[in-house]
Amino acid sequence: MFYNALFGWEDEANEMGPGMSYQMQKLKGLEVAALYQQGDEEKQQGVPPHWKVYFTVVDI
Numbered sequence: 552m553f554y555n556a557l558f559g560w561e562d563e564a565n566e567m568g569p570g571m572s573y574q575m576q577k578l579k580g581l582e583v584a585a586l587y588q589q590g591d592e593e594k595q596q597g598v599p600p601h602w603k604v605y606f607t608v609v610d611i
Contacts, residue, residue, distance in 0.1 A: 560584070 552574070554560055560576040560583065567573055573587035589600055 554584070554586070558583075562586075 552560075552562060554576065555562060558576075558578065560578055562574040562576055564572050565575055567587065571587070571590070573585050575582055576584040576586065589598070
C-alpha cells in the first residue's frame with residue numbers, strides 16, 4: 552500500500568459489514584490512521600473523495 556511505504560505504517564484489516572472493510576494503520580504499534588473506500592451512498596450524492604480528520608487527546 553502506498554501509505555505503508557511512504558510513512559512506514561503497518562495495516563490491519565477490520566470488517567465493517569458485507570463487502571466493506573477498513574484498514575487500521577499503525578506505526579510502532581500505535582493506531583495513527585484508518586482508511587476505507589467511500590460508500591455508494593456518498594458517491595451517488597456526489598460527495599468527492601475526501602479525508603476525515605479525528606484527533607485523540609488525553610484531556611481537554
